[in-house]
Amino acid sequence: MVTTLTAVDLEKIQAHITAHKDVPGALLPLLHAIQDDIGYIPEEAYPLMAKGLALSVAEVHGVVTFYHHFRTHPAGKHVLQVCRAESCQAMGSEKLEAHIKSILGIDFHQTTADGAITLEPVYCLGNCACSPAVLIDEELYGRVDSQKIDEIIQEARSSS
Amino acid sequence: MIKVYVPRDSTALSLGADRTAKAIIAEAQKRGIEIELVRNGSRGLFWLEPFVEVGTNQGRVAFAPVQPKDVSGLFDADFLHAGAHPLNLGLTEELAWLKKQQRLTFARVGITDPVSLEDYLAHDGYKGLHNALKMSGADIVKTVTDSGLRGRGGAAFPTGIKWNTVLGAKGEQKYVVCNADEGDSGTYSDRMIMEDDPFVLIEGMTIAGIAVGATQGYIYLRSEYPHALKVLNETIGKAYVAGYLGDDVCGSGKAFHLEVRRAAGAYVCGEETSLLESLEGKRGLVRFKPPLPAIEGLFGKPTIVNNVISLATVPIILDKGAQYYADYGMGRSRGTLPIQLAGNIKQGGLVELAFGATLRELLYDFGGGSATGKPIRAVQVGGPLGAYLPESQFDTPLDYEEFTKIWAVLGHGGIVAFDDSVDMAKMARYAFEFCAIESCGKCTPCRIGSTRGVEVMDKITSGKEHANNIQVLRDLSDTMLNGSLCALGGMTPYPVMSALNHFGEDFGLKQTETAA
Structure with missing residues (x-):
């Protein structure tokens, strides 16, 4: 395993482990805390978490990889989630998805070369009366067409 | 001003x-x-x-x-x-x-400031809890049972009966878990309650805790709802400060604590036993039942697991009485259902009505037809595991039993409309694809069947051994339906088979072959 973590990140991770070690069912809250803080769950942190929560490294790995939300590598500056579920499909999300992939030049689970945007699929954002929907970071958009998504992406790129 | x-x-x-x-x-x-x-x-x-x-x-x-x-x-x-x-x-x-609506669960939604406790109290908030605190646990449970309230997450199991099992279960520690992992496409009523009237959910969970002697509650909230998370944390904090949560709820001497736990993007965690595994910090693998969660639930303790809408409906039942709620509805579906109009619909939104309205009323009187102005060809009711219904079934009343009769489900009350540009074979393929992405992997019919289903659909649409593969599709659906551990694998055949049986032409079948 190549260590790429900075001392600062390691310190942060250790602090989250200490804060969570007595919480019932601590692993998910801990993983959220780490990902919220440093942007992903580094594999180097598995042994630390395992030790702190009295779990095996395999158990930690199993949980991290089970859930779509957790990532083991840093994402781009912004994460763009595009809904693929039925309601959005009924309003042309497939076309929107193809448009987004073509303007960003990437597929799902990839990050643009400039590191600005990571593209992820999502299955329902609860905005189904105004499909299709996308979520960029924590900003939700409804009735998204190709013009609107171009603006959203433009805005994200210029804000980073 | x-x-x-x-x-x-x-x-x-x-x-x-x-x-x-x-x-x-x-x-x-x-x-x-x-x-x-x-x-x-x-x-x-x-x-x-x-x-x-x-x-x-x-x-x-x-x-x-x-x-x-x-x-x-x-x-x-x-x-x-x-x-x-x-x-x-x-x-x-x-x-x-x-x-035209009958808003009971959604009585305050849109009217009040969601994060204002004063506003909540000024609009009949916490009246249900105050009544509950004067009653015995058994009487609270009886009131919920008598109201006829059934699980609004989709399974429609009588809420009071579930509570009664937890009430009768022995255990020093019991839990109330709110299933807020609203992953069904076309549904957003849970999200609206949590964002637009969060105190009603907090009150409902508190009543549940007081009723069965549970002192800790968890809201398992999907990670796709960042706004709901902020609102819930803010309002739970206010409820603690005002004494509606904590070691001494409203001076009753009874404790109830509440915490939001974030899910992590796994659809299967909306299944109650998978949800409990996830809350315990594990992979969200579905558990075998029995034991029921009501007997051995979270951390092995007796646990109420209810959907957001079920819990948010409890306060009005405790406020106005079981009969008031039971007077709405039809047959064994008592009360109201918050229906969510979604997809290709002109006037999408939240419609709360007593059970018994027809799909046609919802799609046309409320929904105004499709957004694109084309004919509505199909609707999927009850999320990604719900059946697709053709126009000939639009007069079905919204009632759990009436839907069962036509091999469909009401589920969480989401209605997704599609116009005539929809390719139903593609939607059937998507149902398998979704199941493959979200399967927890514990049982074979779901884990393997979903991937085989995608392959079979590809063969059908490319015309490869067509008749043979239609039969394989039916056999595979039968295996998944009867052999899966939970509803994910067990109900994926609903969208698939309903699409095949009602829209056979999209699968390359002639009219005469469709009604198999």
Whole structure:
């Protein structure tokens, strides 16, 4: 395993482990805390978490990889989630998805070369009366067409 | 001071409500007019968001949809005194779309400021809890049982009976878990309750805890709902400060603590046993039943697991009585169902009605037909595991048993409309694809069957050994239906088989072959 973590990140991770070690069912809250803080769950942190929560490294790995939300590598500056579920499909999300992939030049689970945007699929954002929907970071958009998504992406790129 | 209301609901925000609110504040300042801007919940007329209201002596007057560019014109037209303007819709309460509804669970939604405890109390909030605190646990459970309330997450199991099992279970520690992992496409009623009237959920969970002797509650909230997370944490904090949560709820000497736990994007965790595994910090693998969660649930302790809407409906039942609620509905489906109109629909939004209305009323009277103006060809009711219904079934009343009769499910009350451009074979393939992505992997029919299903659909659409593969599709669906451990694998055949049986032409079948 190549260590790429900075001392600062390691310190942060250790602090989250200490804060969570007595919480019932601590692993998910801990993983959220780490990902919220440093942007992903580094594999180097598995042994630390395992030790702190009295779990095996395999158990930690199993949980991290089970859930779509957790990532083991840093994402781009912004994460763009595009809904693929039925309601959005009924309003042309497939076309929107193809448009987004073509303007960003990437597929799902990839990050643009400039590191600005990571593209992820999502299955329902609860905005189904105004499909299709996308979520960029924590900003939700409804009735998204190709013009609107171009603006959203433009805005994200210029804000980073 | 004149009150102006601009919703803070996610859907309103997704259509620019924050920008509208800012523009109204800026314009008022510019003109030297003092207003009080309230960020209320949404009334649920989502095609009209941002839905702005102004408080007048006659009641609240609606202006919608309001974009920042409209704001200056609204001030020119004196909208603060309900002045005439093309966006003036008249009194909100008089809008037919709202007037025709029977809002019980959603009584306050859109009216109040969701994060204001004072507002909640001023609109009948915590009356149910105060009644419950004067009753025995058994009497609270009996009231919920007598109301006829059934699990609104989709399974429709009688809520009171579940509670009674937990009440009777021995255990020093019991839990109340709220399933807020609303992953079904076409549904957003849980999200609306959590964002637009969160105290009603907190109150409902507190009543559940008091009833069965559970002192700790968890809301398992999907990670796709960042706004709901903020609102819940803020309001739970306020409930603690005001003594509605904590070691001594309202001075009763009874404890109830509540915490939000974030899910992590696994659809299967909406299944109650998978959810419990996840709450315990594990992979969300489905458990075998029995034991029931009511006997051995979270951390092996007796646990109530209920959907957001079920729990949020408890306060009004405890406030107005079991009979008041049971008087609504039809057959064994008592009370009301918050229905969510979604997909290709002109007027999408939240419609709460007593059970018994037909799909046709919802799609056309409320929904106004498709958004694209083309005929509605199919609707999927009850999320990604619900059946697709053709126009010939649109007169089915919304009732759990009536839906079962036509091999369909009401589920969580989401209705997704599709116009005639939909390819139903593609939707069937998608159902398998979704199941493959979200399968927890514990049972073979779901884990392997979903991937085989995608392959079989590809063969069918490419015409490879067509008749043979149609039969394989039926056999595979039969195996998944009868052999899966939970509803994910067990109900994926619903969208698949309903698409095949009602829309066989999309699968390359001739009219005569479809009714197999």
